[in-house]
Amino acid sequence: MSVYEYVLTQKDFVHKNDLNYPFEERGLQFGDGIYEVIRVYKGRYYLIEEHVERLFRSAEAVKIKMPFTKQDFYHQLDELLQKNKIDTDAKVYLQITRGSAPRDHAFPLSTEANLYAYVQDLPRKxxxxxxxxxxxxxxxxxxxxxxxxxxxxxxxxxxxxxxxxxxxxxxxxxxxxxxxxxxxxxxxxxxxxxxxxxxxxxxxxxxxxxxxxxxxxxxxxxxxxxxxxxxxxxxxxxxxxxxxxxxxxxxxxxxxxxxxxxxxxxxxxxxxxxxxxxxxxxxxxxxxxxx
Structure with a gap:
């Protein structure tokens, strides 16, 4: 089950082969991040509002500063499906970490969050x-x-x-x-x-x-x-x-x-x-x- 070509990041859409983060990434070192899995049926999101709302609640609970507004993120997620020409049953996995910084349990308040979101086919069971x-x-x-x-x-x-x-x-x-x-x-x-x-x-x-x-x-x-x-x-x-x-x-x-x-x-x-x-x-x- 391979990932579709285009991945959404906090900066732009990039090819999946070009996605990389510094080794001092808090998601990798501390699990310092949050995620969502959103279902897609025939190229359409299901319960996208509920997932985005929960994502923002999780971010607030762990004090991660989101790099976008909810409305902007809805548009980005729609574009993610469009760029990958999704018209099948699939899932979107997305995660946001506190960002990249020298390793320390106490987190720097100015760190920019890291995001990636990608699409995979997911037939119904x-x-x-x-x-x-x-x-x-x-x-x-x-x-x-x-x-x-x-x-x-x-x-x-x-x-x-x-x-x-x-x-x-x-x-x-x-x-x-x-x-x-x-x-x-x-x-x-x-x-x-x-x-x-x-x-x-x-x-x-x-x-x-x-x-x-x-x-x-x-x-x-x-x-x-x-x-x-x-x-x-x-x-x-x-x-x-x-x-x-x-x-x-x-x-x-x-x-x-x-x-x-x-x-x-x-x-x-x-x-x-x-x-x-x-x-x-x-x-x-x-x-x-x-x-």
Whole structure:
């Protein structure tokens, strides 16, 4: 999955082969930066406003001075798709670091932020969304400010790798048995027609798709309850699913080798998946769940 030719930086659009930063770059040395992943369907952004808003919230939380206004950035991101002639399903990865400066924990206030944003093709995971995925549980050892979408992702990486080595799609994270979220997605439990998920506090990422799941539930009269559930509650769940910009709304049919209910996606998850397709305008011709 190669990167398209043109990359957006804080200065201009450059060819990907010409992109380089000094070795004294705070993102490399300290993980001193923030990022976003924005979904693109048929050359159109989905939830771009929500992602840009969260990016600016993260920047404010870690005191990074943004090198552009929100409105300017919207135009730059649009131009990024245009320059690369994107008309397929893709994703845009972007990150902003505090900048380049001599290594010191205390950061210089005058440093100019470094930015890059690039595009990669990303087909929908249609088979997985239809059939569901397997997961494992892992202790949540991340820091307490997960609402900031920072570059400090090593605990997430290790948890995801544990899942991969177990032949699973994701790792469900928990602190002392209380489920927080997954390594790169939000987690939900369905019981008696109600959707339960961890409250949007500082110890989880406030997912852009998570906000849409809440909206979809309200539109369909499905109770959306921001109340954490425990690992031991999973065995009694009617359904389980996760959400993220790259996984959309993904059914979980197995956890730690044990089936969730009957081991297939349930009706509440299906309804939210269908709502997602309509909202993103990707199910206009035929829903993948009708196949």
């Amino acid at each position: 249609e088979d997985l969304m239809r059939e569901g995925v397997s997961t494992i549980t892992q202790p949540d050892v991340r820091w307490d400010w997960c609402y900031i979408k920072s570059l400090n992702l090593l605990p997430n990486v290790i948890a995801k790798q544990e899942a991969s080595e177990a032949g699973c799609f994701e790792a469900i994270l928990h602190k002392d048995g209380e489920v927080t979220e997954c390594s790169s997605s939000n987690a939900y439990l369905v019981k008696d027609g109600k959707v339960y998920t961890h409250p949007a506090k500082k110890n989880i990422l406030h997912g852009c798709v998570r906000m849409k799941v809440e909206q979809f539930c309200k539109e369909e009269g499905i109770p959306f309850i921001e109340e954490s559930f425990r690992v031991e509650d999973i065995q009694f769940a009617d359904e389980l699913f996760l959400s993220s910009s790259t996984a959309e709304v993904m059914p979980i049919i197995e956890v730690d080798g044990k089936k969730v209910k009957e081991g297939r996606p349930g009706p509440v998850t299906r309804k939210i998946q269908e709502k997602y397709e309509k909202d993103a305008k990707i199910g206009e011709e035929a829903s993948i769940f009708a196949k």
